[in-house]
Amino acid sequence: MAVTRVKICGITNMDDAQGAVAAGADALGFVFHPASPRYVEPEAVADMVAALPPFVATVGLFVNMPAVKIHQIMVQTGLQLIQLHGDETAADCHLHPPYSVIKALRVRDEHSLNRLDDYPVAALLLDAWSDEHYGGSGRQFDWQLVRRATLNKPLILAGGLNPANVATAIQLVKPYAVDVSSGVEREPGHKDLTLVAQFIEQVRMA
Numbered sequence: 104m105a106v107t108r109v110k111i112c113g114i115t116n117m118d119d120a121q122g123a124v125a126a127g128a129d130a131l132g133f134v135f136h137p138a139s140p141r142y143v144e145p146e147a148v149a150d151m152v153a154a155l156p157p158f159v160a161t162v163g164l165f166v167n168m169p170a171v172k173i174h175q176i177m178v179q180t181g182l183q184l185i186q187l188h189g190d191e192t193a194a195d196c197h198l199h200p201p202y203s204v205i206k207a208l209r210v211r212d213e214h215s216l217n218r219l220d221d222y223p224v225a226a227l228l229l230d231a232w233s234d235e236h237y238g239g240s241g242r243q244f245d246w247q248l249v250r251r252a253t254l255n256k257p258l259i260l261a262g263g264l265n266p267a268n269v270a271t272a273i274q275l276v277k278p279y280a281v282d283v284s285s286g287v288e289r290e291p292g293h294k295d296l297t298l299v300a301q302f303i304e305q306v307r308m309a
C-alpha cells in the first residue's frame with residue numbers, strides 16, 4: 104500500500120511548525136502572498152526553517168510574483184521547494200532552477216484538467232476554484248474529475264480537506280500527497296494542533 108504524504112500549509116509561527124512536524128507532517132507550506140491572512144514574513148520563515156529537523160520538506164507559496172523576487176526569498180529563508188499558486192503559465196514554471204516547482208491549479212470543471220503534461224514541474228497540486236481566493240478557501244472540488252484526468256506527475260490533492268473527509272479523498276483519488284490549511288485551523292493563520300494530529304492519523308489509516 105502506497106504511503107500518502109501530508110503537507111500542512113499556511114504555517115505562520117514556530118509553535119505550529121514544530122507541532123505539525125511532531126504530529127508527523129512530511130512537508131510545511133509558507134504563504135508569501137501579502138493579501139493572505141496566512142502571509143508570513145521571510146525573516147520569520149528563516150527562523151522556523153532553521154529550527155526544523157531534517158527530512159521535513161519546506162515549501163514557499165507564491166502568487167504571480169516575479170522569479171527574481173521569489174529566488175531572493177528562497178535564499179533568505181532556506182526553503183526547499185517553490186509552489187506557484189497564482190496564474191503562472193507552464194512557461195513560467197521553467198524559470199526556477201535549481202528549485203523543484205509545484206504548480207497549483209484551481210479546478211473549476213473538467214477543462215481545468217486539460218494539458219496537465221505541459222507543466223515542467225515536480226508535482227501538480229489540485230485545489231478548488233474560488234473567485235475570491237487564490238488558495239486556502241476551504242472549498243472542495245469534484246474529486247471524480249481527477250479520476251477521469253490523465254496525470255503523469257505526482258498529484259497533491261488540496262481544497263476543503265479536513266479530518267472527516269481526508270480518508271475518503273485518499274481512497275477515491277489515490278494522490279501522492281494531501282495538502283490542508285483551513286481544515287486544521289482554529290482561525291486563519293493559526294493551526295489547531297489537535298485537528299492537525301487527527302488529520303495525519305486519518306491519512307495514515309486510510
Ligand SMILES: O=C(O)c1ccccc1NCC(=O)[C@H](O)[C@H](O)COP(=O)(O)O
Pocket residue numbers: 112113132134136139140141164166188230237238239240241242261262263264282283284285286
Ligand atoms: O492559504 C492561503 O491563504 C493562500 C493564499 C494564496 C495562495 C495560496 C494559499 N494557500 C494555498 C494552500 O496550499 C492551501 O493549503 C490550499 O489552497 C488548500 O486550502 P484549504 O482548502 O484551506 O485546505
